[in-house]
Amino acid sequence: MDEKKVKLDSIISGEGVVVRWPKKKEEKLAVLDYLITKFEPGVEYKEMQVNMILKKWHSFGDHALLRRELYDNFYMDRNPEKGVYWVEKKGKGVE
Secondary structure, X not given: OOHXXXXXXXXXXXXXXXXXXXXXXXXXXXXXXXXXXXXXXXXXXXXXXXXXXXXXXXXXXXXXHHHHHHHHOOOEEEEOOOOEEEEOXXXXXXX
């Protein structure tokens, strides 16, 4: 079985919901790799829309952490003047 899949089995439920924020960096990046698939490239999202999508796909009650992690790890970029986010590339962990 794929090592990344095994790690995610204890973090992402069978319904695809992230149930906890991992401690290990490689697991965090794997979760971010998963969450970024919930956003469409080329689409601008208002912060409220990003929050709603993240709330749908996690259950530990910290969508702001996930939003910051997506931004800080270069999965998403933002324009603070317009208050919008978009998919940037594939993040730090992916080339």
